[in-house]
Amino acid sequence: MAAALPKPLTSLPSMSSVEVGVARKFWIKFYREAVFSMYTPFAVSLAAGNLDIGSFRAYVAQDAWFLKAFAQAYSLAEECADDDEAKISITELRRDVMEELKMHHAFAQEWGSEITKESTPNSATVKYTDFLLATASGKVEGVKGPGNLATPFEKTKVAAYTLGAMTPCMRLYAFLGEEFQKLLNNDECSHPYKKWIDNYSNESFQAAARKTEEVLDKLSAPLTGEELDVIEKLYHQAMKLEIEFFLAQPLAQPTCVPLIKDPRLADSHLLFFSDFDLTCTIVDSSAILAEIAILTAPKSDQSEAQNQLLRMSSAELRKTWDVLSKQYTEEFEKCIESILPLEKVDEFNYENLIKAFIELSDFEKRANSRVIESGVLKGLNIEDIKRAGQKMILQDGCISFFQKLLKNENLAVKVHVLSYCWSGDLIRSALLSGDLQVLNIHTNELTFDELISTGEIVKKIQSPLDKAQAFDDILKACENDKKAITIYVGDSVGDLLCLLKADIGIVVGSSSSLRKVGSQFGISFVPLFPGVVKKQKDYHEGSSWGWKGLSGTLYLVSSWAEIHAFMLGW
Structure with missing residues (x-):
């Protein structure tokens, strides 16, 4: 839906159509x-x-x-x-x-x-x-x-x-x-x-x-x-x-890597937040759910009695989904343009960004209502959704990072996934395998009559403001614990409020709307490695590393390997 952000590591190799050795x-x-x-x-x-x-x-x-x-x-x-x-x-x-x-x-x-x-x-x-x-x-x-x-x-x-x-x-x-x-x-x-x-x-x-x-x-x-x-x-x-x-x-000096050795973590705990779609995954979950609906829908020549459930045919579903997708993309781009300030802001102000995101949040809620009213999610079988989740292709290194993070016995850590996804079952099937049962999933849920979706959605997180509220609620729930260091990983403009609130906001993926909105509102985007080197360079004995929320600076990475290396080391 958007052009790519600049690659944080410009030496990141890529395969070309030309045969390589x-x-x-x-x-x-x-x-x-x-x-x-x-x-x-x-x-x-x-x-x-x-x-x-x-x-x-x-x-x-x-x-x-x-x-x-x-x-x-x-x-x-x-x-x-x-x-x-x-x-x-x-x-x-x-x-x-x-x-x-x-x-x-x-x-x-x-x-x-x-x-x-x-x-x-x-x-x-x-x-x-x-x-x-x-x-x-x-x-x-x-x-x-x-x-x-x-x-x-x-x-x-x-x-x-x-x-x-x-x-x-x-x-x-x-x-x-x-x-x-x-x-x-x-x-x-x-x-x-x-x-x-x-x-x-x-x-x-x-x-x-x-x-x-x-x-x-x-x-x-x-x-x-x-x-x-x-x-x-x-x-x-x-x-x-x-x-x-x-x-x-x-080494005879403190270093800012890996992050888990930060002395502050001895007296606090780590709260790690992540988006799901296109942050953990290769493909957006909405497209996966739509494809399941289309593939499992009755053919146009099948009678209603044969299917025993009033549903659109696969051809009608595909046509409806294409219309919804096109409408979403066109209106999203218009919405992004409408919330941008006329002139680039010199100094980042979080409150101004929240005001602008009220319009974006309203847009996301209207889009979800159209999906529900269209009936495209009606008739989905929960077992099909779970199987699709198990087969979802995730970003390289995502799961291995979560596994190592949660296995670290010397670190008090809680992991939360905040997502617009329409199906918590899809996320749980994709992520909650092996040792990842302790992941906390915060998302919307499809409603079911026995095993079959009614097409309705239990709306929990639909917008940037919803995500920010969930982020705040989780922090409040931890107030009685030790002070938390927060990290948020996301890929899109919908993650922007949470990225900025976290002590360390890390951007993966490729979203031009995120960069456009951020730049116009005075947000700085810094490739993570140069950012880490600057922290190391600026450090002096007795000081802290200076990771702090609402700084107006976000860090770009090329892959989950960078996040893994920065936070956990080898």
């Missing part, structure tokens, strides 16, 4: 792990520029062990590669690694330390270097060692496996370099780790990352599906080991 496919598939690396306390502190110097020195020393293993692995891969062009490329990549090692020694000298000569690798470093060198030696499970290989082609497979274990690290560092570089002001020379950021964001390193991917693609081209599966597993394992590497770096 395995390196690109794997990066896209395991991009979630890259997000988790970026949100580690070490990476956030480095990007903010207030990483303790001792921590940076320790990191440089550990990374040197990585690079030494890279150089050795490239040598082994070069021996295995049977393609002259690939051999040349691998040789060049090995030279690049040796140059990077020199840079690391320069880093150590710049900070007045020769720690790289004295250090020993920590357990996370050892896990990755052992994994990489075992792969390069052909000792990964299911892969023969070079000494036992019968043919040159089998040796080539080991070269491909080795590049599969190295490529994700190159791409990850190129990604981090680019993302961190965007946060530097054009004239910012005072960032203590600018040289590190410049090194991984510059074109020479970016080119080296691309070259590594090209070599992997070339070596993988003749492999079977089973052999490509081996590379995929190696690639994924390397990404996970990189996260563990960043997490293993010692």
Whole structure:
């Protein structure tokens, strides 16, 4: 219904219609792990520029062990590669690694330390270097060692496996370099780790990352599906080991990530709120319910006696639904235009936004009344609704986030879903599985005569004002408890009031109406990662992280992985 918001992470990869190689496919598939690396306390502190110097020195020393293993692995891969062009490329990549090692020694000298000569690798470093060198030696499970290989082609497979274990690290560092570089002001020379950021964001390193991917693609081209599966597993394992590497770096300072370690939570509890449609789901629930009605409706040539229930035919239902949908879209757009102030507001004022949303709320209620009067929801079987809910495709990472959030034994947390959906049974079937029975669902309910819908709706949450009231009621019910930190995740203009009331309002999805209304009313939209880095940068000993409701600032994310990484960590 609306154009997309700008992507918070501009490096977010996407598949195109053009055929891409395995390196690109794997990066896209395991991009979630890259997000988790970026949100580690070490990476956030480095990007903010207030990483303790001792921590940076320790990191440089550990990374040197990585690079030494890279150089050795490239040598082994070069021996295995049977393609002259690939051999040349691998040789060049090995030279690049040796140059990077020199840079690391320069880093150590710049900070007045020769720690790289004295250090020993920590357990996370050892896990990755052992994994990489075992792969390069052909000792990964299911892969023969070079000494036992019968043919040159089998040796080539080991070269491909080795590049599969190295490529994700190159791409990850190129990604981090680019993302961190965007946060530097054009004239910012005072960032203590600018040289590190410049090194991984510059074109020479970016080119080296691309070259590594090209070599992997070339070596993988003749492999079977089973052999490509081996590379995929190696690639994924390397990404996970990189996260563990960043997490293993010692830190001597407080960090704003993950949020669950915020000291305030020791004396309070967390209230997490989420919208449902297009926040948790891929498709709007109203369309799902309409499709169930259409598919289960009688055909036009069936007699009323055969169906024993007076319902529109499937053809009539589809026509009616199309009319309702078109009318809703057209009137919604007109309503949005009518509530916008003539001139952009310079300073956010919540009360002015509430006044404007009275008209939007009235519109939503009229639209629901039209649906009821149309009879499109009449005759739905509750079991069909539940089955549809169980089969609903949810946003990637949504359920795993809820599962980990609710399993955290050290955190007092309550989760509430606030939705305009017409059927609570649909939401419960989609979300309340496994360990998610403790989710609290606040939505409308279809009425039933035994198992069959009457077409009426028990109206509980129909509008932005209803959502805001439900939000307030939940907070009031918790007044006797410890003070709560509130987070709201939503995707549309109907979530705007709740997003702003929460201490942290997070926007997912793509709604131009949300951005348009918000901007005109003085609301700021900030990609979450830069917002987190700024919090880290502005922090000083004894201060708080400054997450506070009604600030007029909302945070944009590209996926639930960002929410997960920010709040819970790996």
